[in-house]
Amino acid sequence: xxxxxxxxxLSFLAIFSxxxxxxxxNPVQSVLSLIVTFFAxxxxxxxxxxxxxxxxxxxVYAGAIMVLFLFVIMLLNLNEDSxxxxxxxxxxxxxxxxxxxxxxxxxxLRSAAEMPAPQKVDASIxxxxxxxxxxxxxxxxxFEISSLLFLxxxxxxxxxxxKEIHNP
Amino acid sequence: MLAVLIYKLILVFAILxxxxxxxxxxxxxxxxxxxxxxxxxxxxxxGPFGLLQPLxxxxxxxxxxxxxxSVSNQTLFIIGPCIAMTTSLMTxxxxxxxxxxxxxxxxxxxxxxxxxxxxxxxxxxxxxxVYGIMIGGWASNNKFSLLGALRASSQMISYEIxxxxxxxxxxxxxxxxxxxxxxEQQPGGHWNILYQPIGFIIFIVCAFAECNRTPFDLAxxxxxxxxxxxxxxxxxxxxxxxFAEYVNMFISSxxxxxxxxxxxxxxxxxxxxxSPNMLALLGGLVFFAKIFFFxxxxxxxxxxxxxxxxxxxxxxxxxxxxxxxxGNIALTGLVMWLTGKIN
Amino acid sequence: MQLSxxxxxxxxxxxxxxxxxxxxxxxxxxxxxxxxxFRKKATINYPEEKRPFSPIYRGMxxxxxxxxxxxxxxxxxxxxxxxxxxxxxxxxxERKPGEEKSFREEKYAAVYEINMLRCIFCGxxxxxxxxxxxxxxDRITPSDFQRNSFVYGKDKLVEPVDADKRVDVTKRQSTAxxxxxxxxxxxxxx
Numbered sequence: 001x002x003x004x005x006x007x008x009x010l011s012f013l014a015i016f017s018x019x020x021x022x023x024x025x026n027p028v029q030s031v032l033s034l035i036v037t038f039f040a041x042x043x044x045x046x047x048x049x050x051x052x053x054x055x056x057x058x059x060v061y062a063g064a065i066m067v068l069f070l071f072v073i074m075l076l077n078l079n080e081d082s083x084x085x086x087x088x089x090x091x092x093x094x095x096x097x098x099x100x101x102x103x104x105x106x107x108x109l110r111s112a113a114e115m116p117a118p119q120k121v122d123a124s125i126x127x128x129x130x131x132x133x134x135x136x137x138x139x140x141x142x143f144e145i146s147s148l149l150f151l152x153x154x155x156x157x158x159x160x161x162x163k164e165i166h167n168p
Numbered sequence: 169m170l171a172v173l174i175y176k177l178i179l180v181f182a183i184l185x186x187x188x189x190x191x192x193x194x195x196x197x198x199x200x201x202x203x204x205x206x207x208x209x210x211x212x213x214x215g216p217f218g219l220l221q222p223l224x225x226x227x228x229x230x231x232x233x234x235x236x237x238s239v240s241n242q243t244l245f246i247i248g249p250c251i252a253m254t255t256s257l258m259t260x261x262x263x264x265x266x267x268x269x270x271x272x273x274x275x276x277x278x279x280x281x282x283x284x285x286x287x288x289x290x291x292x293x294x295x296x297x298v299y300g301i302m303i304g305g306w307a308s309n310n311k312f313s314l315l316g317a318l319r320a321s322s323q324m325i326s327y328e329i330x331x332x333x334x335x336x337x338x339x340x341x342x343x344x345x346x347x348x349x350x351x352e353q354q355p356g357g358h359w360n361i362l363y364q365p366i367g368f369i370i371f372i373v374c375a376f377a378e379c380n381r382t383p384f385d386l387a388x389x390x391x392x393x394x395x396x397x398x399x400x401x402x403x404x405x406x407x408x409x410x411f412a413e414y415v416n417m418f419i420s421s422x423x424x425x426x427x428x429x430x431x432x433x434x435x436x437x438x439x440x441x442x443s444p445n446m447l448a449l450l451g452g453l454v455f456f457a458k459i460f461f462f463x464x465x466x467x468x469x470x471x472x473x474x475x476x477x478x479x480x481x482x483x484x485x486x487x488x489x490x491x492x493x494x495g496n497i498a499l500t501g502l503v504m505w506l507t508g509k510i511n
Numbered sequence: 512m513q514l515s516x517x518x519x520x521x522x523x524x525x526x527x528x529x530x531x532x533x534x535x536x537x538x539x540x541x542x543x544x545x546x547x548x549f550r551k552k553a554t555i556n557y558p559e560e561k562r563p564f565s566p567i568y569r570g571m572x573x574x575x576x577x578x579x580x581x582x583x584x585x586x587x588x589x590x591x592x593x594x595x596x597x598x599x600x601x602x603x604x605e606r607k608p609g610e611e612k613s614f615r616e617e618k619y620a621a622v623y624e625i626n627m628l629r630c631i632f633c634g635x636x637x638x639x640x641x642x643x644x645x646x647x648x649d650r651i652t653p654s655d656f657q658r659n660s661f662v663y664g665k666d667k668l669v670e671p672v673d674a675d676k677r678v679d680v681t682k683r684q685s686t687a688x689x690x691x692x693x694x695x696x697x698x699x700x701x
């Protein structure tokens with residue numbers, strides 16, 4: 001009962017702050033709203049008994065990535081005046097893309113209505129012991145491949161950040 | 169159910185009160201330690217030995233005029249110190265203060281909640297703590313504040329990485345993320361510091377950086393940045409920032425003692441033949457003794473070592489501590505493999 | 512060029528591994544601060560505890576009276592002339608008959624002011640005074656919030672008449688000083 005109320009509250013918070021991200025004029029406010037959204041989603045993870053995922057979500061997204069976003073916005077000092085006016089064709093393209101996304105969403109929701117009732121799953125699947133076990137046995141290969149991907153991304157970032165040495 | 173709820177509420181308020189009082193008297197202790205290390209006497213006018221000084225400071229903070237700069241972002245300007253204070257107080261929820269008390273057959277754990285991801289929770293809250301400083305610094309609309317905030321946050325996210333890696337070595341050894349289980353794996357004098365000395369040094373250096381304490385207090389470096397991120401703050405909002413720093417110091421000391429110094433365990437605790445309740449009380453006292461030692465250590469370092477330069481800070485974090493922490497993980501794995509803990 | 516002979520040539524040699532760790536240096540520093548923690552403190556709790564003054568400490572001035580309670584100052588103006596900070600100003604007046612109890616000489620200072628903000632407490636006024644009327648004492652000029660109140664008039668400078676409230680300046684009237692002022696062999700007394 002309590003979890004249901006919590007679910008509705010978190011969903012409302014998530015959607016409301018997600019809308020704020022899009023509609024607020026001030027970029028810093030957008031970022032802060034996005035952080036609230038992440039917290040609401042982390043709350044959903046906790047409700048689903050995936051505490052590890054919730055903690056990592058907060059640490060990685062709210063604690064690290066959004067800090068970097070804020071960094072850039074604060075350093076560039078973006079505000080309403082410096083927002084460039086988009087040309088007409090971009091607005092047109094955005095409308096079409098948005099419409100397509102809506103079609104896809106409607107299709108997805110329609111099929112969701114015919115979905116069978118959710119199966120009872122093991123409640124402790126999100127606990128860190130089980131998660132670690134699954135990651136290192138059944139999903140060892142994708143796990144390692146994704147770590148490789150991160151390594152490549154990291155090397156790429158360092159390469160981009162490095163000063164070019166000009167040969168005389 | 170209701171009894172548990174009431175008990176938890178009492179515990180929460182007790183811990184909140186203790187944290188605040190300890191933080192309050194940390195300000196007094198800081199000034200006394202600073203004075204003694206500089207051959208001075210320190211505050212000694214308010215009350216005997218100046219013991220009422222924190223009270224006088226608090227009254228002064230409340231009485232000061234509250235200034236909100238007209239060009240600042242006023243909502244965020246107020247939210248900043250609130251976040252700083254909240255996050256610094258939130259961490260105390262997962263710290264096991266002592267072993268269970270049992271009264272009339274029911275056991276009362278002296279820990280608000282034993283989540284099985286205690287360490288990750290700590291990290292999550294600490295990483296949110298950056299926002300208090302960043303938002304406050306940005307909302308002030310002052311270049312010094314902004315620079316201070318940027319310095320503080322980049323420093324904190326840099327040192328979080330080395331800190332996390334130092335803890336991973338510990339977690340590999342203990343095999344759990346729950347703080348309570350980590351403490352219970354260190355009975356008597358078998359503290360983790362004996363097995364993880366390198367990890368401890370990395371962790372304590374990072375703890376200094378996370379608390380923005382000297383030698384890593386570049387965020388409020390007076391010579392360059394006036395007051396850093398709280399340049400524009402006055403009255404109790406400034407008080408919140410300063411207070412949050414001391415609460416952070418208290419919690420960091422508690423975490424250091426929990427992870428590496430056995431928490432409420434002390435040598436020969438089982439040989440004394442005390443009842444479990446007695447042991448819990450004594451354990452709590454020992455835990456606080458350890459915490460106070462580390463708070464003193466924080467101050468001791470502050471009044472000994474000068475401040476780093478910013479590039480030195482980043483070099484130490486990324487090129488010094490990070491490789492050492494990675495090496496420590498490899499070493500821990502190797503030793504565990506050689507001793508047959510893993511195969 | 513070396514001026515003092517104390518200059519040290521800075522060597523920027525590579526740090527050894529131990530030095531790069533910083534830990535030994537930090538531990539050394541911690542040892543030093545810990546020693547200071549138990550050292551005797553240099554603080555003096557001012558109002559309760561006072562720093563012992565030198566017997567010839569130069570503090571706030573006093574205008575002395577003679578043994579009968581008459582003001583010694585004769586408003587000759589030598590103190591004002593000798594004052595390097597130009598802190599002293601005075602107005603002279605003639606003694607009326609019947610005022611012999613109050614003023615020792617026939618001329619006296621009707622107004623005598625020292626600006627304590629200008630005064631540098633050098634003691635030249637005291638040395639210049641031929642009548643032994645002005646002395647610097649071991650009293651401290653109190654602080655104040657108004658600039659005006661630092662101009663000390665006769666009400667603050669002249670010592671009380673009561674014998675037990677007189678300001679003791681015997682320490683400053685040491686035999687050496689007396690000799691310096693009266694010895695006819697010295698050039699300034701000839």
